[in-house]
Amino acid sequence: MRLSLRTRFALLALASAGLTASGVAIGEVMNLQPCPLCIFQRLLYLLLALFASCGVLLPGWWRLWGVLVGLTAVGGLATAAYQSWLQFYPEASMACGFGEPTLIEQIVDWFGVRWPAMFMATGFCSSKDWLFLGLSMANWSVFAFLALVVAAALLASGDSQR
Template identity: 40%
Template sequence: MSIFGAQPRKVLALVCAACVAMLAFGLYLQHVVGLEPCPMCIVQRYALILLAVFALVGALLPGNGGRKTFATLGLLAAGFGAFVAARQSFLQWYPPEFASCGRDFYGMIETFPLQRAIPMIFKGSGDCTAIDWTFLGGSIANWSFVCFVVLGLVLLAVLLGRPQRVRRVGDR
């Protein structure tokens, strides 16, 4: 048995479903509530999409080897998403003295070469330091960090779990 007595395939499918639910909630906040995502929020969405895709592919693969490979890729995506969320949380707690509402994410990517745009994204703009929504005292970035860490721990448990033995007819 693997973690929580569940099969790794089912756990990966649940990770994918959790990512889809988080993405849907982000779109709800954007399109219904009216919150505009900052550059770091968009990068976190991309990390969630990657994590969902890796978990889905891992759940659909028949063997343990491929499943573990995609769980590892998902763990890397979760780690990257947690890093970006932690950086945004840090910027919210300790905003820079001179925060400007610079270019949006797509404007940075279109205007600057990638090697200049990526550091600009992680500096955070004035938008990244703003806290427009909270739940139980935590901002979106705080909760995003918690979710990435939890999903990463679940994937780590899948990776560290014992491979399941294939049962044959007549085995007890």
């Protein structure tokens, strides 16, 4: 059975929104303190959901939405991989949350002021407070963003036409 283009974009939007909701829920239940990189990944998942929703609403531009989803997912993959690296090498974590704020930290701070319950960063990027099967949330996020990159590549390819 072949899924329609709109259905594939809808599934991407639901997956991205679901990953965001899962991260927020786990953080609330486990009383975790998200770091700037965690919040930035949350923003990227929401941006992915927005672009995928645009693919549902405006399927005539499916290639544009697929490329934007892919680029956003690549950015998320890089962010999650960097955070995973910081967790494996915590002595390098001085780059996150200390000193002059980076562009990512400035973006996160801007959203955190406007919606603190969702976007306030209060944790450290090198901490691994939550583990599942030996992997941190950042490690799992690497796999999730990688899956989204693959899905976006399939969507943006010529094979995705209606």
